[in-house]
Amino acid sequence: MAVIENAVAGTPKPVETAEAIDTIRDFNRFYTRQFGLLNQRFLGSPFTLTEVRVLYELARRTTSTATEIAGELSLDPGYLSRLLSKLERQHHLNRGRGEHDARQRPLSLTEGGIRLFKKLDQASSEAVASLIEGLSPAQVSELLAAMSTVRRRLSPVTAQADYHLRALRVGDIGWIIHRQGVLYAEEYGWDATYEALVAEILAHFVRHFDPNTENAWVAEQGGAVVGSIFLVRESGRIAKLRLLYVEPSARGLGIGRRLVRECIASAREKGYETLTLWTNDVLASARHIYQAEGFRLVKEERHHSFGRDLLGQNWELRL
Template sequence: MKASASSPSTASPVSPAHVKAVRGFNRFYTQRIGVLDPYLGSEFSLTEVRVLYELAHRDQPTATELARDLTLDAGYLSRILRRFESRGWLARSPSPADARTSLLRLTAAGHKVFAPLQQKSRDEAAALLAALPETRRTELIAAMGTVQRLLDGAASAPGSRTIVLRDPQPGDMGWVIEQHGALYAREWGYTADFEALVADIAAQFIRKFDPAWEKAWIAEIDGERVGSVFVVRKSATVAKLRLLILTPQARGLGLGGRLTDECIAFARAKGYRKLVLWTQSELLAARAIYKSRGFVRTASERNNAFGKRLTSETWELDLR
């Protein structure tokens, strides 16, 4: 556990026994999760993987932002970023606000390197929990939440947010349909035909859901639903990404990329060779996410749909 740099100097004296208990827990937990070894059996250190994670889930951060939020020495972070750039995993572009500042993003090659690390981390966390009965898992997660809440002063500060990606629950599909209908009508002028299409997709997902090959995520911020995405089996080798949406208040937090990354990692872990999706050319934010993850546009077609003249596009990602 790392002490907060902003801890007040006027705090009451700490018991040596309490210090010993914290240090003992640190030794136990770091050994249990393998922090002292190359992370997840890879060539990366824990710090390098954390930097990869932040690059994969943020919308073009700066090096200054990463150093600040990860409490890393600027020189050390700079060396990590240079290494990533030399491997072709990192790209830089001038900030529109200040040309002297670079915006950072993972390339398609960088996402390809990070995806298996993310999946292995999930697998190891699942294996850690699998050894416990359900009641003990709930107890453990609650205890972790208590530790984080007590030590992280920012967690209780105004404006802080708790972001969760979870499995759908009863009522969520109705929310997904309603959000698509309302948001696309308000922002893009789509008719109720689009809401009907989403309702059909959601109904088919519920009726034919195959948990071995398909998955959906609902994104929440502070317990409020703000987004969704689905992976649907199209064939033995092809999966389809569907119903990616974020409410306006959830934009700018990297959630769209994070939901897309979950789909890619799931499809790759299941052995699919290709992940495909269908979108419209005017949905620039979504298209930017897909392109940054290595999706390639393979087809486009002009058509009249949802009360508009649209250019529909098919995008594909080779997972091999």
């Protein structure tokens, strides 16, 4: 068995939709069972889950009306009225009269109601704490990151979080090497020698980095790296644009073009005359960007690399 397998590590392979659906439903059953226990007659208190939700909503606001609470929690107004009356009888709630609309009964928790709320809040926090107490800080962080991912992927798609560009940080080049290795294996079948090439380029970049003549940009979105590009000195007159990549999940947003433009602007700023780059013909999206930004094809050459027969292309831009 070869020591370097062609299977891809890290990100799991895209799976069949049916399989994904089954996995999500199975997770849902697990999660509902796990947290369902937290939602029963609330954690040993004499209050039902609905009552606790009402308390939470009242605690979140300084003052509110029954209509607001009913709307927020999708509750029957008659039912809510009874719940509020119970809280009032127990001296947890103040019900006023609207200044400008006598129909309204402005609601606010009493001191006792605030104390009750804090007690229930504490119990809930302790319940969660007991779930994670066996986890190391790193595992808790991993859990939170995973929850953030679940939430981001299951939330209604509004405007995706804007991306921004930032400088390189520790950990970035390993991640970029990893993602390029995985993505080009998945998308084009390139083997581990491509990953090794990327590693070599980036190792050299970091070890010989000169901020007067070189630069790097990382695109970040929702705290995750979604793309990158590097400006590398070739000579006093010539710079190279290297290793443009954009995550598939973030394509179509103009990130690639933005990265290329930043690179070009920086090359100009640093006084280069020519910006060159080497790519392969299969990287069609990148090529379109290069062409659009004025790069010209100066040389093509067939080669066998990364386990494949490829057509390498050299492009140049006069600055």
